[in-house]
Amino acid sequence: MAENRHIAYSTMSLLDFQTRFPTERECYEYLARMRFADGFVCPHCSSAKAGSIQTRKLWQCKKCRAQISLTAGTMFHGSRTPLRYWFWAIFLVAKDKRGHSALQLSKDLNIRHERAWLMLHKIRSAMAQRDAKYQLYGTIEMDEAYFGAPDRESRGRGTRRVKAIVAVGVTEDDKPGFAKIKIAKRLDRRSVKAFAKSCIASGSTVKTDGLTVYRVLPKLSLKHEEIVASGKSKDELLHWVHVVISNAKAFITGTFHGLGEKHMQRYLDEFCYRFNRRYREGELFDRLLAACVNAPPIIYDELTG
Numbered sequence: 001m002a003e004n005r006h007i008a009y010s011t012m013s014l015l016d017f018q019t020r021f022p023t024e025r026e027c028y029e030y031l032a033r034m035r036f037a038d039g040f041v042c043p044h045c046s047s048a049k050a051g052s053i054q055t056r057k058l059w060q061c062k063k064c065r066a067q068i069s070l071t072a073g074t075m076f077h078g079s080r081t082p083l084r085y086w087f088w089a090i091f092l093v094a095k096d097k098r099g100h101s102a103l104q105l106s107k108d109l110n111i112r113h114e115r116a117w118l119m120l121h122k123i124r125s126a127m128a129q130r131d132a133k134y135q136l137y138g139t140i141e142m143d144e145a146y147f148g149a150p151d152r153e154s155r156g157r158g159t160r161r162v163k164a165i166v167a168v169g170v171t172e173d174d175k176p177g178f179a180k181i182k183i184a185k186r187l188d189r190r191s192v193k194a195f196a197k198s199c200i201a202s203g204s205t206v207k208t209d210g211l212t213v214y215r216v217l218p219k220l221s222l223k224h225e226e227i228v229a230s231g232k233s234k235d236e237l238l239h240w241v242h243v244v245i246s247n248a249k250a251f252i253t254g255t256f257h258g259l260g261e262k263h264m265q266r267y268l269d270e271f272c273y274r275f276n277r278r279y280r281e282g283e284l285f286d287r288l289l290a291a292c293v294n295a296p297p298i299i300y301d302e303l304t305g
Contacts, residue, residue: 009290011282017091027083028054032070034286035293042066057083075126077297081119085109089119090292094284099255099270121303123288124266126295127273136180137201141241142167142208144187147252147264162261163187164268165195167206168244176240178276181248181268183261189216196220207238244275 012020021027032052040050040059047063058067071077076086088109093100102117109116148161163184169177180199184191192213200206202221208214210228217224227237251271252264273291277284 009280009283009286012091012285013282014095017087017285021084021087024082024084025054027087028052028057028070030087031076031083031289031293032059034289035070035074043068073297075122075292075295075297078299081111081115085111086119086292087289089116090123090288091285093120093123093270094288095281097274099251099267101255118300118303121263121266122295122298123292124270125298125303126292127288128266128269129295130291131180131269131273131276132198134178135201136167136169136178136199137204138177139170139172140167140200140204140206141170141238142206142214143238143241143245144184144211145181145245145248147249147268148261162264164264165191166241166245166248167195167199168241170240176243179244179272181244181272183265183268187211187213189213192216193220196222209238247271247275 021030039048041048042050042061042064044066045061045064047061049062050059050068051062052059052070053067057070059070060067069077071079076083079086089100089105092105092108100120102113102120105111105120106113106116143166145164145166146161147164163186164181165184165187166179166181168179171177180195182195182199184195193216196206196217197220200220200222203223205223205225206214206217207225207227208217210226214224214226248268248271252267273288274284277287280287
């Protein structure tokens with residue numbers, strides 16, 4: 001899962017972060033370097049020469065004099081929240097493996113809960129946008145899962161909890177690679193087909209249990225292996241996908257104490273984003289900031305609609 005290679009991601013401890021971003025000015029300058037990593041190019045005349053107007057967070061082309069907002073077209077567009085608050089939110093989310101709740105962020109930054117909630121969902125949206133650029137490939141384990149508060153009346157495939165399709169790549173030395181989790185209204189062939197098309201590269205080998213809905217996979221230029229063995233549980237037969245499912249459930253219930261269907265996908269996107277970069281923890285702030293810079297603007301109505 002390669003990301004923008006022209007950006008040299010750096011590791012950053014808490015002390016490093018506090019030292020590098022004491023004021024809004026340092027945040028502005030760092031964001032500019034992140035956004036214009038390949039150099040400034042004027043969208044009006046294609047000139048590469050510009051100067052910054054820091055008091056207004058603008059860049060001005062030295063050729064045509066056009067003014068370009070540093071945050072225009074990014075996740076930060078239109079936000080009245082200072083960049084320093086955004087940087088702190090991104091850092092805290094990147095560093096906390098358990099996830100950061102809106103309540104905790106509101107306390108950490110001394111801001112209203114509603115603002116903290118909006119900031120976190122925008123960050124999660126940026127995570128989803130970044131991971132949507134990549135597909136799983138090679139050997140993949142796939143299974144269904146159920147997330148949310150326990151359903152006492154029904155268990156298994158009849159539950160009323162949120163249904164999801166989960167897949168994880170498995171390396172040649174039998175280690176987990178990258179993961180994808182997508183909510184599905186129904187666990188049927190149409191849902192499996194949609195998931196496979198968006199998340200799995202053609203030619204890959206997909207291992208599943210014997211559920212008939214997975215038999216649509218060979219029609220999508222995928223190799224399908226049904227793993228069924230008497231006396232063994234699915235946890236043993238599809239080991240890594242069930243490790244991912246277990247960890248995702250712990251993430252959802254441990255930090256957020258169960259979630260409804262409306263926003264579940266974004267929390268699962270956050271889990272996958274962090275899981276897929278688990279070997280690059282030190283770089284997560286830089287990587288997440290880059291994801292936010294490259295994510296399109298999103299407004300409150302889109303998040304709550």
